[in-house]
Amino acid sequence: MSEFSLIEETVRETAKRFTERYWIEKDKAAQFPKEFLDEAARLGLTSLLVPAEYNGVNIKVGDYVGLVRLVSSLHGVAAGDLLMAYNTFGAHPLFTLGSNEQKRKFAERLITGEANPCVAVTEPAAGSDTLSVSTVAERSGDGYTIRGRKIWITMSHITRQMILVARTSSPQSGRRSEGLTLFLIDPHEHSGIRTSRIDDIALRALGSCEVFFEDVHVPREAVLGEEGKGWRALTGIFNLERLSTASISLGTAELLLNKAVEHAKTRVVFGRPIGANQAVQFPLAEGKVWLEAAWRLVRDGAEKMDRGEECAFEANGGALLAAKSSNMVADAAMQVFGGMAFAQDTGIELHWRNLRLFRVGPVPEELALSYVAHNILKLPRSF
Numbered sequence: 511m512s513e514f515s516l517i518e519e520t521v522r523e524t525a526k527r528f529t530e531r532y533w534i535e536k537d538k539a540a541q542f543p544k545e546f547l548d549e550a551a552r553l554g555l556t557s558l559l560v561p562a563e564y565n566g567v568n569i570k571v572g573d574y575v576g577l578v579r580l581v582s583s584l585h586g587v588a589a590g591d592l593l594m595a596y597n598t599f600g601a602h603p604l605f606t607l608g609s610n611e612q613k614r615k616f617a618e619r620l621i622t623g624e625a626n627p628c629v630a631v632t633e634p635a636a637g638s639d640t641l642s643v644s645t646v647a648e649r650s651g652d653g654y655t656i657r658g659r660k661i662w663i664t665m666s667h668i669t670r671q672m673i674l675v676a677r678t679s680s681p682q683s684g685r686r687s688e689g690l691t692l693f694l695i696d697p698h699e700h701s702g703i704r705t706s707r708i709d710d711i712a713l714r715a716l717g718s719c720e721v722f723f724e725d726v727h728v729p730r731e732a733v734l735g736e737e738g739k740g741w742r743a744l745t746g747i748f749n750l751e752r753l754s755t756a757s758i759s760l761g762t763a764e765l766l767l768n769k770a771v772e773h774a775k776t777r778v779v780f781g782r783p784i785g786a787n788q789a790v791q792f793p794l795a796e797g798k799v800w801l802e803a804a805w806r807l808v809r810d811g812a813e814k815m816d817r818g819e820e821c822a823f824e825a826n827g828g829a830l831l832a833a834k835s836s837n838m839v840a841d842a843a844m845q846v847f848g849g850m851a852f853a854q855d856t857g858i859e860l861h862w863r864n865l866r867l868f869r870v871g872p873v874p875e876e877l878a879l880s881y882v883a884h885n886i887l888k889l890p891r892s893f
């Protein structure tokens with residue numbers, strides 16, 4: 511048996527311990543799934559993209575997205591997102607952009623499950639329009655002073671590894687993509703950072719917050735990659751993030767589809783299973799086709815990334831297709847379960863609610879389409 515199939519088998523085995531009830535309770539209580547994270551770390555799922563010389567599992571991106579999809583198909587969005595945080599936000603930027611010192615400092619925490627990585631991009635006045643971020647990092651003494659405010663930053667209240675996007679200079683040549691810088695920090699090591707949790711309806715088990723930076727001093731060594739060249743680095747992170755969230759949504763939709771199919775076979779109305787009606791069958795059958803089609807695009811994108819090829823079309827198109835098809839399936843599942851879909855204990859509404867996020871974030875559907883319109887079809891830019 512290959513090392514990869516072994517991981518798959520162990521992941522399936524572990525799923526038996528973290529039941530649907532576990533995830534429903536965590537969501538209701540807005541409580542972090544620490545027990546699951548500990549187990550994920552023990553299985554190596556938090557260090558899938560950490561190189562072997564740093565004691566990581568070191569698998570290809572193509573295999574990684576497959577595991578994210580599998581974990582999500584067994585546990586849902588919160589578990590998939592946790593894997594994404596560790597590998598896409600934690601390991602990938604650290605080992606593609608980080609200095610040796612940064613790698614030494616942060617690698618171990620990914621393996622032990624103490625990092626809870628996050629990426630702080632979105633601001634109250636800069637969501638889809640990332641280049642409008644107004645958090646600033648001014649040179650001062652041996653480093654920078656950071657001032658600004660972020661919003662919706664998942665796990666920022668418990669993170670030990672934050673990538674923060676700030677402006678270090680105004681764009682000189684009118685190109686707004688100039689002058690952005692990424693900082694890699696452990697918020698516990700700096701004063702002036704405050705978080706305030708948002709009472710939200712998606713990813714409740716992980717938690718998302720507003721984050722305030724009030725004259726936060728960070729050393730020069732906190733810069734991740736090159737000063738002023740953060741936009742280019744960020745687009746690489748965004749591509750992997752979009753492939754990852756697409757895999758989470760496709761896995762979770764598969765979970766819902768299986769539940770809906772089972773219910774359609776067993777729920778008897780008018781003396782026969784509801785699944786004997788074509789009106790019930792077709793949305794489920796259509797969902798299956800769309801999920802498979804979306805997965806092929808996502809997998810292509812991940813394999814391109816492994817070969818070092820451009821994959822922004824697959825990342826944006828895959829995120830769009832995955833969000834649309836998984837929401838189509840989630841809606842069909844709500845319909846098939848009828849009134850029972852509205853009982854929190856059936857777990858349908860939890861997945862339906864969480865999946866809705868992917869039509870808005872990390873990239874709204876309209877912005878994914880704009881990417882294709884502007885960059886692939888070369889239509890006039892709309893912004």
Ligand SMILES: Cc1cc2nc3c(=O)[nH]c(=O)nc-3n(C[C@H](O)[C@H](O)[C@H](O)COP(=O)(O)OP(=O)(O)OC[C@H]3O[C@@H](n4cnc5c(N)ncnc54)[C@H](O)[C@@H]3O)c2cc1C
Pocket residue numbers: 628629630631632636637638639661662663664665710712713718867869870871872873874875876877880893
């Ligand atoms: C639960 C949750 C977790 C999140 N986690 C993180 C995180 O960890 N880190 C982080 O940085 N961010 C995070 N986000 C933020 C998320 O990435 C943003 O919400 C998303 O990028 C959209 O930005 P916005 O909310 O500012 O929407 P806006 O930019 O205000 O856009 C609102 C809507 O307007 C429409 N729109 C905007 N511009 C256009 C256009 N040009 N053409 C057509 N339509 C347009 C779209 O429908 C869009 O959905 C999270 C959000 C949520 C809800």
